[in-house]
Amino acid sequence: MTIDLSTSAADGVATAIDVAAERERTVGTRRRHYFNAAGAGLPSDAVVEAVIDHLRTEQHVGGYEAANRAAPALDGVYADAASLLNAQPDEIALFDSATTGLRVVFDALRLGRGDTVIAPRSSYVSQALRLLSLRDYDGVELVVLPNGADGALDLDALDEALHAAGPGAVLSAVHVPTSSGLVEPIEEIGRIARAHGARYILDATQSVGQICIDVDRVGCDVLVTTGRKFLRGPRGTGFAFLRRSFLDQLAPWAPDVRGSDWTGFDEWMMSSPARKLETWESSVAGRVGLGVALREALERGLPATERHLVDLGVDLRDRLAGITGVEIADPPRSPSSIVTFTVAGHAPRDIAAALRERRIDSIAIPAGHAQWDLGDRGLPGVVRLSPHVYNDETDATALLDAVADLARQVR
């Protein structure tokens, strides 16, 4: 199948994506064929301008006064992050990355001997390392679930593991991994987690901004994401949804002046909303830029964006699979824009480097970033592509021609 990459067909439900307009407002599309949204999506010019404007204001009036002036925009970040996920603004906490969000949440769970954490093969490297360290230093029981035939986590195995662990087990789930186009069945996972009284923490770093998420349908207690990938925000931004009814279960490891009050010589108290997990200091400029990116994502529309990006993924996979020597590495259940592949006779990092020389941005993911996935599948690495709404047919043609040339070089 070859789809028209200039616009996606509208069906009356979702509006078509205006690819030309997205390119027009994204200067990074002019000089490169950029396929690395899963690393860091290209920000729009308005996102970058907002960051620079805020830094200019800091330059003239100082960081605190600049933050005062940006207060409405900063409130908008909470409101827009919440509306993206069907949550409430006071259920949002801002962080500098998804990893920080996950770390703070897992610290606040205060897990130890007697606790069980259940994780899928799709776990991100830093979270897997965290869970292994909880096992090795804190005596937490760690269960890594097998996958089913479709490459997603095995729901029966999840059910059994949660049954064996009993109520209160922690499920460290993932929506879309770093290492493939897999989309985990997060709503079914939520139903099983709820049936067992498990605590459901979802890493949606690769899906927020790409795939529609309604936290009530998912039923997660916590969702963590980053700003710089499919949301196209600045680096050094991220946020979490923390369900209001779950907040009492989180006791911040390092309470901060941002979310706690020192009320007397011997007394202190935490504020109740999600912000109790934040820290006072942050890149305000980054958050202002994140606000612009969130607004743009909402205005573009998540259903239209999702449909368009899934189509891009399908199209790229189909066309790559037609090149002799190319193997698609995505599991069968991969309705996302992330596409992974290998080329016979070439190391993934050499492919990525050769593409870069032709001004095509991809990335090589080594097994060391996904031992429970790539390592377990016997893949030393893959090349990962992740198009966004600003990619058009000129990008796709340049990419596919380059991969075909490279694949021919060993034959």
Ligand SMILES: Cc1ncc(COP(=O)(O)O)c(C=O)c1O
């Ligand atoms: C699935 C997944 N989770 C978490 C992260 C970590 O995000 P961050 O770098 O914002 O901490 C990544 C980063 O690539 C990721 O792919």
